[in-house]
Amino acid sequence: MDPQASDLPETLQHLRIDGQRLWASLMELAAIGATPKGGVCRLALSDLDRQGRDLVTRWAREAGMTVTIDKIGNGFMRRPGRNNALPPVMTGSHIDTQPTGGKFDGNYGVLAGIEVVRTLNDHGIQTEAPIEVAFWTNEEGSRFVPVMMGSGVFAQAFTLEHAYAAKDSAGLSVKDELERIGYVGPEEPGAHPIGSYFETHIEQGPVLEDHGQTIGVVTGVLGIRWYDCTVTGMEAHAGPTPMALRKDALQVSAALMQEVVACAHRHPPHGRGTVGMVQVHPNSRNVIPGRVKFSIDLRNASDALCEAMDADIRAVAARLSAESGLPIVIEPVSAYPAQPFHADCVDAVARAAQKLGYSHMPVVSGAGHDAVYMARLAPAGMIFIPCKDGISHNEIEDAQPEHITAGCNVLLHAMLERAGVAAG
Amino acid sequence: MDPQASDLPETLQHLRIDGQRLWASLMELAAIGATPKGGVCRLALSDLDRQGRDLVTRWAREAGMTVTIDKIGNGFMRRPGRNNALPPVMTGSHIDTQPTGGKFDGNYGVLAGIEVVRTLNDHGIQTEAPIEVAFWTNEEGSRFVPVMMGSGVFAQAFTLEHAYAAKDSAGLSVKDELERIGYVGPEEPGAHPIGSYFETHIEQGPVLEDHGQTIGVVTGVLGIRWYDCTVTGMEAHAGPTPMALRKDALQVSAALMQEVVACAHRHPPHGRGTVGMVQVHPNSRNVIPGRVKFSIDLRNASDALCEAMDADIRAVAARLSAESGLPIVIEPVSAYPAQPFHADCVDAVARAAQKLGYSHMPVVSGAGHDAVYMARLAPAGMIFIPCKDGISHNEIEDAQPEHITAGCNVLLHAMLERAGVAAG
Numbered sequence: 001m002d003p004q005a006s007d008l009p010e011t012l013q014h015l016r017i018d019g020q021r022l023w024a025s026l027m028e029l030a031a032i033g034a035t036p037k038g039g040v041c042r043l044a045l046s047d048l049d050r051q052g053r054d055l056v057t058r059w060a061r062e063a064g065m066t067v068t069i070d071k072i073g074n075g076f077m078r079r080p081g082r083n084n085a086l087p088p089v090m091t092g093s094h095i096d097t098q099p100t101g102g103k104f105d106g107n108y109g110v111l112a113g114i115e116v117v118r119t120l121n122d123h124g125i126q127t128e129a130p131i132e133v134a135f136w137t138n139e140e141g142s143r144f145v146p147v148m149m150g151s152g153v154f155a156q157a158f159t160l161e162h163a164y165a166a167k168d169s170a171g172l173s174v175k176d177e178l179e180r181i182g183y184v185g186p187e188e189p190g191a192h193p194i195g196s197y198f199e200t201h202i203e204q205g206p207v208l209e210d211h212g213q214t215i216g217v218v219t220g221v222l223g224i225r226w227y228d229c230t231v232t233g234m235e236a237h238a239g240p241t242p243m244a245l246r247k248d249a250l251q252v253s254a255a256l257m258q259e260v261v262a263c264a265h266r267h268p269p270h271g272r273g274t275v276g277m278v279q280v281h282p283n284s285r286n287v288i289p290g291r292v293k294f295s296i297d298l299r300n301a302s303d304a305l306c307e308a309m310d311a312d313i314r315a316v317a318a319r320l321s322a323e324s325g326l327p328i329v330i331e332p333v334s335a336y337p338a339q340p341f342h343a344d345c346v347d348a349v350a351r352a353a354q355k356l357g358y359s360h361m362p363v364v365s366g367a368g369h370d371a372v373y374m375a376r377l378a379p380a381g382m383i384f385i386p387c388k389d390g391i392s393h394n395e396i397e398d399a400q401p402e403h404i405t406a407g408c409n410v411l412l413h414a415m416l417e418r419a420g421v422a423a424g
Numbered sequence: 425m426d427p428q429a430s431d432l433p434e435t436l437q438h439l440r441i442d443g444q445r446l447w448a449s450l451m452e453l454a455a456i457g458a459t460p461k462g463g464v465c466r467l468a469l470s471d472l473d474r475q476g477r478d479l480v481t482r483w484a485r486e487a488g489m490t491v492t493i494d495k496i497g498n499g500f501m502r503r504p505g506r507n508n509a510l511p512p513v514m515t516g517s518h519i520d521t522q523p524t525g526g527k528f529d530g531n532y533g534v535l536a537g538i539e540v541v542r543t544l545n546d547h548g549i550q551t552e553a554p555i556e557v558a559f560w561t562n563e564e565g566s567r568f569v570p571v572m573m574g575s576g577v578f579a580q581a582f583t584l585e586h587a588y589a590a591k592d593s594a595g596l597s598v599k600d601e602l603e604r605i606g607y608v609g610p611e612e613p614g615a616h617p618i619g620s621y622f623e624t625h626i627e628q629g630p631v632l633e634d635h636g637q638t639i640g641v642v643t644g645v646l647g648i649r650w651y652d653c654t655v656t657g658m659e660a661h662a663g664p665t666p667m668a669l670r671k672d673a674l675q676v677s678a679a680l681m682q683e684v685v686a687c688a689h690r691h692p693p694h695g696r697g698t699v700g701m702v703q704v705h706p707n708s709r710n711v712i713p714g715r716v717k718f719s720i721d722l723r724n725a726s727d728a729l730c731e732a733m734d735a736d737i738r739a740v741a742a743r744l745s746a747e748s749g750l751p752i753v754i755e756p757v758s759a760y761p762a763q764p765f766h767a768d769c770v771d772a773v774a775r776a777a778q779k780l781g782y783s784h785m786p787v788v789s790g791a792g793h794d795a796v797y798m799a800r801l802a803p804a805g806m807i808f809i810p811c812k813d814g815i816s817h818n819e820i821e822d823a824q825p826e827h828i829t830a831g832c833n834v835l836l837h838a839m840l841e842r843a844g845v846a847a848g
Contacts, residue, residue, distance in 0.1 A: 236814065277707050285721060
């Protein structure tokens with residue numbers, strides 16, 4: 001056992017959150033923007049988002065926390081520690097949702113933080129360092145891009161002015177909508193120290209369910225490379241053109257699409273390769289495609305592995321182009337670096353899961369989260385719990401109450417380890 | 425030498441059409457609806473189609489022919505023979521074009537027939553059977569479907585009422601437009617005997633050019649099977665879903681798309697397999713496709729071979745479905761039977777090309793032509809000439825004057841063989 005973990009007093013080893021209270025809060029928040037199919041539509045900076053923010057901050061104040069809002073609308077709900085000169089141990093996530101989103105994505109991470117504080121209150125536990133719970137503005141990016149807007153501004157990934165200027169499809173800006181709902185705070189984004197950061201989240205993938213594990217100890221977030229690939233052939237009539245005289249852009253594309261998957265398999269265990277978008281020109285039943293454009297999404301656990309996959313797929317494309325005689329152009333669209341989490345936080349999560357007797361396994365996050373930006377500022381880690389069939393960004397998104405409880409208990413103990421407990 | 429061919433008097437062996445006159449007529453007709461890029465836009469039953477019909481029938485009358493129009497607007501331009509109780513030896517094609525069509529598609533076949541008659545007139549040659557030149561209404565089908573409308577009604581492939589009811593995108597009907605341009609004739613479609621039928625046409629494919637041959641002796645028209653294929657997987661986020669847990673509809677589709685081409689190669693020499701149209705759902709860069717729908721176009725020279733390709737691709741799809749666990753549904757969309765041409769006509773074309781000293785080769789037609797319907801009614805054959813780069817249905821469609829001349833000379837001699845020449 002790690003010395004830090006055993007630093008917690010013996011009585012605290014049995015401390016558990018109130019799963020029913022957490023579930024009830026999740027359901028109450030999910031009622032704001034509830035959809036007939038059981039999901040939630042609570043778009044960033046909408047009236048419903050304001051109602052959600054109002055409810056969460058009311059709960060925080062009822063739990064004795066102070067609430068600070070920064071200029072991009074991020075909220076920081078603080079429970080003081082014994083030594084308030086220490087930077088807070090922070091947790092958080094987001095409460096905006098996709099247009100046809102679920103009840104748990106983001107919301108769980110925020111309310112798990114509130115539940116940790118309620119539990120500490122119930123037991124009169126004082127931490128050494130302060131505890132903070134954050135909700136980050138517009139993580140989803142459905143209404144305004146870029147995604148992970150609040151945490152991105154906080155981590156100076158882009159400027160406040162850039163975020164303010166973003167407009168939705170109706171032409172409304174982030175700045176105007178933030179002002180309208182009353183969530184432009186006084187604090188400069190980023191002017192807020194963080195000791196360490198944890199984020200609890202549904203996995204949004206099928207790995208934990210497939211392995212029958214309760215807790216995913218997230219070791220990092222995959223790097224992403226996005227490309228547009230164009231194969232140019234010769235448009236020709238499907239009838240009069242014999243096979244030997246064709247320059248069929250789709251057939252060469254089909255071979256390369258399969259290589260995108262093969263490339264992922266060549267870079268295990270975390271390599272991922274996806275073709276999600278295809279445009280065929282002229283897209284007519286009896287015309288041999290003259291041009292095909294498709295997306296390539298490559299991911300892996302380190303920037304070096306992403307670079308290796310880039311070189312791999314480019315080499316394959318060059319070979320297919322030489323074999324077919326058809327030009328293949330691969331253009332980078334965007335790239336996100338891999339973000340390993342800090343060993344201290346990863347280990348704290350693993351120790352908590354182990355101590356609490358939950359089955360657990362190391363996992364990577366294939367999708368971005370606010371924790372990616374926090375990891376640039378402080379030691380960070382994430383806790384995943386299973387979600388049904390791995391489905392998220394969907395009204396049928398679902399999670400089991402016992403997993404919701406387990407993830408929050410792991411968060412509680414990981415935060416206590418990092419924050420320390422004041423001597424009774 | 426075949427006895428029929430040697431039946432022609434020795435003096436006729438040297439008979440040739442006037443290539444310059446034919447070319448001049450092609451260019452004059454191409455001026456009606458000429459496009460800035462050198463093509464022609466003369467949509468069926470438009471004012472320009474009327475101008476084209478008026479010009480062609482004027483030329484026919486100037487050449488001493490009588491003109492009959494039937495109720496679907498097909499035109500029959502007749503030069504009497506010595507024995508007018510015999511059914512005519514007919515040639516023809518269409519003078520409507522694609523919206524961005526070329527000068528030769530269809531138009532060549534009609535004007536080659538006029539040139540044959542002019543040549544016979546020049547030399548005072550009387551045939552035993554009458555000669556007729558037909559132009560068939562709306563072969564292209566760009567403005568009104570079905571395609572090959574006039575010849576289809578003539579051959580009772582579908583009814584006159586069905587054709588009359590067809591409407592263009594502006595809601596105008598075939599019946600109204602035929603009446604407006606004054607081309608509803610008195611004759612019942614099909615009430616018109618045919619002794620044999622020839623059609624001269626640009627190849628609309630690359631085979632003759634690739635082989636450096638002047639004349640394609642068309643042995644038949646490929647049968648066509650059209651299908652819609654749907655592969656159903658599981659839509660999932662490209663990031664959090666590891667390769668082993670994916671049900672990627674596009675990857676299974678890509679394998680099947682390649683098998684469509686492999687299937688064609690397994691049924692040589694005329695097997696053709698094309699995927700021209702693809703729809704990916706939800707078609708998003710970072711979502712593993714949950715459903716892919718794509719077209720399959722299979723062609724071959726006989727219905728038995730088309731049937732064999734059908735069984736082949738269904739077996740491959742069943743195997744891919746079993747291997748991947750993803751349902752694959754292949755739904756027939758439409759089917760057109762293969763149409764072999766009559767040995768007498770095919771041989772007449774080959775003999776004429778041989779006698780005239782033109783390089784020639786047997787070819788199949790991968791696309792439909794009015795001759796397909798005529799072959800249901802009488803012995804029929806087609807003569808192909810090369811077109812530049814195999815390109816048709818395009819304003820840059822092009823053909824060389826010497827090939828235009830050669831094809832018409834072959835038509836002349838094939839028709840004379842079938843019609844017989846009255847003893848001088």
